[in-house]
Amino acid sequence: MNIGETLKFIRKNKKQTQREISKGYLDRTTYSRIENDERSVRINDLQGVLNKMSVNVHEFFTFAKFDLEQQQFKELFDACKEQPEHERLKKQLLTYYKKLAAKPTKNLREHSNQLAIKNYFHHYWKEIPEINASDSEMVYRVLAKKNYYFQYDYILLANMIPYFSEQQASILIKRAIPIKDEEQRDEITKNNAFNALLNLIHVRIYEGEWLIVKKYVKLAKRQPGFLKSYKHRLDLYYFDSLFTYLLTKDPKALEKTQLFIKVTEDIGDKNKADAMKEEVALLSQNLGENAAAKAVNRKPTNLIKEG
Structure with a gap:
């Protein structure tokens, strides 16, 4: 729904008249034209109307x-x-992907969508190629020029950060975290910013880069908004305990890791919990083979991806 349709939808469900809603802000005729998309609405007037409806602005825009x-x-x-x-869903998304791939020039949203498809579905569908060096260099050049990231910048970063060198990732994370004007950002933007940091921690665990993992875990824990989200906090402390176990072989750290897996399973995310169990088994095996300090030639199994 657009703005006019949404205002009408909410007003009718609240059983209010146009006159009741517009009183004190707009005359009824003007308000009627707004609902019928015959006139644009000023921000101040929209806020006043939403106050009359007792509707939060975030709820309105959902x-x-x-x-x-x-x-x-x-x-x-x-x-x-x-x-x-x-098959039907796959065909629809493949058609959209091919349309994007054929475009000679793409905006940031289109780049983000195309790379999100490549990043996730190349594991499942032979028609979708993997992310390549050209993709990662293009995204790095785009993001390295910016000092202020918006939603699609963060989505690109979250999906592409596993493919950057440590130097590139460090440069981009410094631009991305802390989130500038975080209190004014929408949840999707913040989620993708935090997912980018979690994905980076995840990849560095697989590479056995313990000092780098420790640095990024500390950075995440310093972000108040990060810790307000139980989902991000759960992922972070899972990674933290897993990394501690791999580094120290402390059985208490392993118990803590398994506890976070159980919590993930208990809240209903069984697929993710199964991937975490597989991950712990794989990395523990490498640890037993005295290879924990070496790069593991396998991508993490439960990277947090966004579309």
């Missing part, structure tokens, strides 16, 4: 979709993640 195409992409992407073998 109904009002300005970018229907992107919303449709996200829904299709998520559906394919849930059912990668579903």
Whole structure:
């Protein structure tokens, strides 16, 4: 729904009249034109109308979709993640991917969508190629020029950070974290910023880069917004305990790691919990083979990916 449709939808469900909603801010005729998309609405007037409706602005914008195409992409992407073998869904996403791949020039959103598809679905579908060096260099050049990141910048960073060198990743994380004006950012933007940091920690664990892991774990723990999210906090402390176990072989650290896996399973994310169990078994085996300090030639199994 657009702004006018959303205002009408909320007003009718609250059983309020146009006159009641517009009183004190707009005349009823002007408000009627806004609901019918015959006139734009000023920010101050919109805030006043929402106050009359007792509707939070964030709730309002969950109904009002300005970018229907992107919303449709996200829904299709998520559906394919849930059912990668579903032929109709797969065909739809492949058609969209091929359309993007054929475009000679793409905006940041289109680059983000194309690389999100490559990053996730090349594991499942032979039609989707892996991320290559050209992809990672292009994204690095784009992000390295920026000092202020917006939503699609963070989505690109979250998906592509496993493919950057440590020097490149360090440069970009310094631009991305702490999130500038964090209190004014939407949840999707913040989630992707934190996911970028978690993905970087995850990759460095597999590479056995313990000092670097420790540095990024400390950075994450210094972010107040990061620790407010139980999901991000759970992932962070899982990585922290796993890294501590691999470094020290302390059985208490292993017990703590297994506890975080159990919590993940108990809250209903069984697929992720199974991937975590597989991960601990793999890395423990490498530790037993005296290879924990060496790079493991396998990508992490439960990277946090965004579409």
